[in-house]
Amino acid sequence: MITYQVQHIADIIHAEGPVTGNAVIEHLLIDSRKVVFPGTSLFFAITGPRRDGHQFIAEAYERGIRCFVVKKDFDNHSFEQATFLKVPDVLLALQQLAAYHRRQFNIPVIGITGSNGKTIVKEWLYQLMHTNQHIVRSPRSYNSQIGVPLSVWQMQPEHTLGIFEAGISAAHEMDKLEPVIKPTIGIFTNIGEAHREGFENDRQKAREKAQLFSHVTQLIFCREALAPALYPDEKDRDFFQPDCNFFSWSRIENATLRITAEEKQSGQTLIRAQYQQKDIHITIPFTDRISIDNAITCWCVLLMLGYDEADIQQQMLQLEPVEMRMQLKKGVNNCYLLNDSYSNDTSSLYLALEYLKQQAGGHRTTLIISDILQSGQPEELLYHELAEQLVLHDIDRIIGVGQAISRYRHLFERVMQNAEGTTLNAAQFFDSTESFLQQANTNQFRDEYILLKGARVFAFERISHLLEQQVHQTVMEINLTAMIHNLKEYQKHLQPATKVMAMVKAFSYGSGSAEVAKVLQFHKVDYLAVAYADEGVELRKAGISLPIMVMNADEASFDSLVTYDLEPEIYSFYIYHAFHHYLNSQGIGQFPVHIKFNTGMNRLGFETGEAKAICVLLHEHRTMVVKSVFSHLAGSEDPHLDAFTHEQVALLEQACLVMQQQLGYDFIKHISNTAAILRHPRYQFNMVRLGIGLYGVDSVNDQTLSLQPVATLRTTIAQLRKIKKGESVGYNRMGVVQRDSLIATIRIGYADGYSRKMGNGAAQVYIGGQRAPVIGNICMDMTMVDVTDISGVREGDVVEIFGHHIGIQELAAWAGTIPYEVMTGISQRVKRVYVEE
Ligand SMILES: *Cc1c(COP(=O)(O)O)cnc(C)c1O
DSSP: OOOEEHHHHHHHTTOBSOOOOOOEEOEEESOGGGOSOGGGEEEEOOBOSSOBGGGGHHHHHHTTOOEEEEETTOOOTTOTTOEEEEESOHHHHHHHHHHHHHTTOOSOEEEEESSSOHHHHHHHHHHHHTTTSOEEEOSTTOOSTTHHHHHHTTOOTTOSEEEEEOOOSSTTSHHHHHHHHOOSEEEEOOOOSTTGGGSSSHHHHHHHHHGGGTTOSEEEEEHHHHTTTOOTTTTTGGGSOTTOEEEEEESSSOOSEEEEEEEEETTEEEEEEEETTEEEEEEESOOSHHHHHHHHHHHHHHHHTTOOHHHHHHHHHTOOOOOOSOEEEEOGGGOEEEEOOSOOSHHHHHHHHHHHHHHHTTSEEEEEEEOOOSOOSOHHHHHHHHHHHHHHTTOOEEEEESHHHHHTHHHHHHHHHHHHSSOTTSEEEESSHHHHHHHOOGGGOOSEEEEEEOOGGGOTHHHHHHHHOOOOSOEEEEEHHHHHHHHHHHHTTSOTTOEEEEEOHHHHHTTOHHHHHHHHHHTTOSEEEESSHHHHHHHHHTTOOSOEEESSOOGGGHHHHHHTTEEEEEOSHHHHHHHHHHHHHTTOOOEEEEEEEESSSOSSOEEGGGHHHHHHHHHHHOSEEEEEEEOOOSOTTOGGGHHHHHHHHHHHHHHHHHHHHHHOSOOEEEOOOHHHHHHOGGGGTTEEEEOGGGGTOOSSOOTTOOOOOOEEEEEEEEEEEEEOTTOEESGGGOEEOSSOEEEEEESOOGGGTOOGGGTTTTOEEEETTEEEEEESOOOSSOEEEEOTTOTTOOTTOEEEEESSSSOHHHHHHHTTSOHHHHHHHSOTTSEEEEEOO
């Protein structure tokens, strides 16, 4: 591995003044939350429009980073052990360093630019060539001023080919990226409309992008995809090196690869072409135009590199789709929601429409779309084209949100009617997200696939929220102040250096993830843990930046893990290999993970004897880096199981010893859950995992703790009714009264998580300062209680199901279960409200 002395880096980036320290740098970092190897990382305090990297230096310092590249006028008095490299432009320094690193290698490097298709072409080239090349490439679509240097920094001596993509949105940006990538082979995919506003015209944009190719010796491009903006081997010949070879392809004119026919059949396309006076062909497992274009571009590369024809044919057949960064969620009334808010340009929209159609199968499809901002295209043309695309993709309904799109409603009304006969409501328009929300009724959406595509300012999260969930009268109140009180109670019992991982799995034990996580983050817990990746994604979307461990990640969630910086627990060789394979396929290395050992719980985990074998794999693959090693106790609350608990700990300690020796770097060690914190203080190690205690419940009735209840579940009385002695209440006439009675019907049932075991007097609720017993069977959405003995009860009164007056533990006992199940069983239709005192 190539490493750099910090002194050397100071020279490369022309840092000002004397530089102290002799740190060795292996990793570059721009995000203080992503610290993995603090000792060998260099933090670049990059300043963007929305954030100033210098504000995160304290956090990075706290996480162990000691070397920083900062802007000259930064005041650094409070960081004693830090080395600061001062430069006038931090981003430029990052690029200079990466460019220097790039110059250490003399291998072919493919540089890709163009308006669309960069990432897919890059990924497909990787799929096509990785069996006989050791390829380093941009992870995902790291193609920006920051992404490119970070991608190139990954180059190491073992690589035989580099593939990097570069994207620009304004003039003079490519001048900075060209020396970083320094491609020897260029691919110019096309000139489309994206970022048109950053340039004078398409020709200028094409020439700016072509800067990437100013030193290449081979250039691959599609003639009609660049014309009329650029003619590389004709009138723009002097723009390129004199010895540059051009490899063009075209459907309509003479070219190195002349496409002669495209035949689509049962999901495949046979593409015929003429090349060096010969007829050749490939078949790809796609039929859409974008995939065909991208595959042809890749074909050119393989031909240019001299790949054998039979080889090419065989590889092309096996191309796999490159995953899009979009998620499908279940919505109201059996709908599915596809929320694509990553970009708002039309090309990504058309890709999303295609994806929507693909997902929907035969179901109805609806597009909810905001004004398209900064397209650089005249509005009329833009919306006209959008209307055509709707027809082309056979979209059933459009809901336009925004004043611009509303001005062109006639365009849509026309095509939607043509397409659908005269369907009512096939095109609806609203001036703003607000007015949509006011008028929207979730019943308008049923059994359909809905694509949400909104520019950020339109805050489509709110629409997504509306379509995602339903709420009704019953409310669970979460007292966040009480939760923080509980956190502090436990912290009193921890060693100062012991970290806290807050368990927020299962919707924070039913309390609601994002809100709970936000206060925990504010009060500086060190880690969060969730059960499934989706829960982590929710947290990230809500702006949670703490590291998050995911305990039960599966293959379907790998993409989310990476996109949202979630750290999976690796508990078996199966999951290890699957994740390794995925990371490798994405060109990602050193992804943070947590290794779990089974020490007696016999649920998830490697056997402790497998520690060495895991390390061998980790070492060989280097796709993952171990942040922590842990195990889980089966009976920490039970004194009868203390001997077993000690055995479990001893096993984990052995495994950690092996891991430590084999890995050669530090990781966090942890085993204690809530009950163990007080009962087994010796086992706090570097971190504890605080779960149910946070929520105010601890089965260890320790007098040194004073926990406060966090959740209160309340509902209201829907109706009061007087009944006569001998009459019955509810299904199956189970609740027969022995006297004239007053019965209240309350708005909660087993569908809310109020177990049927509570029925027929088993449970009580709290009304008007007193307890009232449940009468009869619990219904799905309602429950009846006997309020005969309570005076002054009225319809609409509030009823406490649990909280300050009825403890969760008590309720759990009535249902023959444990508090965990009660808390997590409260269904999602029960609205959560948060209070802070
Ligand atoms: C849920 C969970 C915890 C927390 O347990 P509590 O008893 O709620 O403190 C700790 N570790 C693991 C692995 C868990 O799954």
